[in-house]
Amino acid sequence: MSRPQLHQYTVAKASSRRWLYVLHGIYGTGRNWASFARRLIAARPEWGAVLVDLRLHGHSPGFEPPHTLPACVRDVLELSESLGRPVDAILGHSFGGKVSLMVAAAVAPTQAWVIDATPSRRSPGGGAARLLHVLRRHPGPFDARRDAVSAVEAEGFASPVARWLATNLVFVDAGYRWSLNPDALGELLADYFRRDLWDVIETPVPASEVHVVRAARSDILSADDIRRLRAAGVNGRVHLHELAGGHWLHVDNPDGLLDLVRDHL
Known part of the structure; x- marks a missing residue:
């Protein structure tokens, strides 16, 4: 039986000849980046953007274990081959940032953009790990989407986060349930936390650049991460x-991020 293929959404112009692959964060989908991609390609029409739903996310649910970052990389490379669109550049946010670094090590794109993600190995934790517990404690069914939002808010998450997570609800058997599999996603997150990708940063692939973007109000990048990134520069x-x-x-400062990527891509 053939392997499933990642779902993708393409933003392109008739003049698009080079391809930027965009990888979302954990619990997200490619369309989270649709507005950003449309504005970027309008400004840089020689580029097209391939917005990917990574395995177990969005419209890419049917993937078998192992659920690891190397498996995510293989999925992206197989998608690129199937589409006939090379990975000329890649941009990844958070979880997708580490995947983008691994793709860059495999195919040597002109650029890899890492949006508020650390290349470091870390102890499991943070909001992503907490949301796994929420999915397990509140599997549904919910009578309405707002009931799922309320359940997430009751666990201490802000309303925008709760509403965003609720985009992962599907209507099944007269109720709303999560389309996300917390056990399988837990495997992905565990592999994400244990990966150290400083070799890709400190010894970048020849003819390739790495752009790491730090969000000023985020603590994802530690002081030691920042020191090592500056030294690598x-x-x-x-x-x-x-x-x-x-x-x-891409939500908090879309104009700033757009200007940065547009001017350097």
Whole structure:
């Protein structure tokens, strides 16, 4: 039986000849980045954007274990081959940031953009891990979407986060349930936390650049991460940028992020 293929949404012009692959964060989908991609491609019409639903997310649910970052990389490379669109550049947010670094190590795109993600190994935790517990404690069914939103808010999450997570609800058997599989996503997150990808940063692939974008109101990048990124920048191919805003920069500061990527892509 053939392997499933990642779902993708393409933003392109007739003049698009180069391809930027965009990888969302955990619990997200490619369309989270649709507005950003449309504005970017309008400004840089020689580029097209491939917005990917990573395995177990959005319209890419039917993937078998192991659920690891290397498996995510293989999925993206197989999608690229199937579409006949090379990975000329790649942009990944949070969880997708680590995947983008691994894709960059495999195919040597001109650029890899890492949006508020650390290349470091970390102890499991933070909001992503807490949301796994929410999915397990409140599996549904819910009579209405607002009931799921209320359940997430009751666990201490802000309303925008709760409403965003609720985009992962599907109507099944007269009620709303999560389309997300917390056990499988837990495997992905565990692999994400244990991966150290500093080799990709400190010894970038020849002819490739790495742009790391730090959100000023986020603590994802530690002081040691920032020090190592600045040290890596002496080779002229690793760039650390800081933008005002929180972790979801494409929502908090879309204009700043757009200007940065547009001017450097």
